[in-house]
Amino acid sequence: MELHDNMKPEVQPICAAQQRLSKKKDDLADPVDYRDVVVDEITAHLNSTMKFGGVDEEEDRTSPAKAAGSSLRFTEVKRDSENVRFRLAYGAIHVDGTVLDPEDATYEQKLRGKATVFPYRASLIAREGHTRGILAIEVRGRSCPLTAVVRGLKMASDVPWRLKPFANLADRSAMENFIRRGEIVGARFEKWSFESDGQPKRRAVEMAVHTKIENERVKKRAARWFRSYYGFEEPLDDLDVELSNEKLDPRAQAKAMRDDIFTSTVDIEFDTVSLDVLSDGVKKTISPASDFRKFTYILGTDEVSDGTFYHQCEQTAELMLGRVQKLDLS
Structure with a gap:
């Protein structure tokens, strides 16, 4: 994410x-480290309730009922070495519903106009010499209060400093790791007949291979499909450099995959190829034409300690910092 003055x-x-400070180009205040500034700003607003209208789709997944906005409280903030760590409570404001005590020890309470909040943790990772930073926020189920946290940080700022997020980098990084660490357990090649306007009409030929494919070139190509989709195009090693000369259209990739996978000659010009990738018991099918925005990383089933959460998210973010400085995130 990027930092702006309002x-x-x-x-x-x-x-x-x-x-x-004014409209003059060079009329600027002395430089400040936003990491220190945000600690002071949030400290001054700890345990204050911030209310927002509207709830983003990724935030409104903890309740089956329609929300009427959301509430946020920062409960802790501190600078830890080069990172800033937050604890917060966030949840949707209900339009209806009732709280019932299964033991009947207390009376029922109407939820309309009230928020049910859950605890979250977050960390801001930034380094000197970098323009962009990474804001890592905990996910509960599929709910992540990214937008609310960004709005809350701006609300607490006198300037106000405003973080502009480019969401879901964690999804992208995790999906790339899923491909790299997974096993290619199948490949499917298709040749289509086409209408006069170029639209696919039907499958003329389909050929599938359902077995573990131990071919590093195949996996590298799959990772390249993903990197190209999001603009992660820089070559990482000699094989990446070699494969970067290949065209990324489905037909060219189908030909390249066909020549690598089949040991005997298969003289068919396929139009598409897809791969089955298996990792940690989860299988996903990808192709050069996949909409990778619909792929999500695997969520854990157990709660983790503060030490584990902050260590893992900050370590991963540091590995990504260099790459996100060069990305076209427009």
């Missing part, structure tokens, strides 16, 4: 942000 378009380095 709605001004200039991106401010997170560790050396300068507030614009």
Whole structure:
């Protein structure tokens, strides 16, 4: 994510942000480290309830009922080495519903206009010399209060400093790791007949291989489909450099995969190819034409300690920091 002075378009380095004092180009305040500033700002608003209208889709998944906005409280903030760690409570404001005590020890309570909140943890990871940082936020089920946290940080700021998020980088990184660490357990090749306008009409030929495919080139191509979709196009090693010369259209990739997978000659010009990837008991099917926004990483089933959560998310974010500086996130 990027840091801005309110709605001004200039991106401010997170560790050396300068507030614009007037319309003059060079009339800037002394640089400040936003990591220190945000600790002071949130400390001044700890346990204050922030109310927002509207709930984003990714935030409104903890309740089957329609929400009438959301509430947020920051309960703890501290600078830990180069990162800023947050604890917060967040939840949707109900439009209806009732709280019942199964033991009948207390009277029922109407939920209309009230929020049911759950605890979350978050960490802001930024480094000197980098313009962008990463805000890692805990997920419960499929609910993640990214938008609410960003709005809350702005609400607590006097400037106000505003973080502009580019969401779901964790999904992208985790999906790339899923491909790299997984096993290719199947491949499916298809040749289509086409209408006069170029639209596929029907499958003319289909050929499938259902077995473990121990071929590093195949896995590298699959990872490249994903990286290309999100703009992660930089080659990572010599094999990546070699494969980067291949066209990424489905037909070209089908030909390349066919030549790598089949040991005997298969003289068919396939139009598409897809791969079955298995990792930790979960199988996903991907192709050069996949909409990778619909792929989600595997969620854990157990709660983790603070030490584990912060260590894992901050370590992963540090590995991603260098890459996100160069991404076209427009």
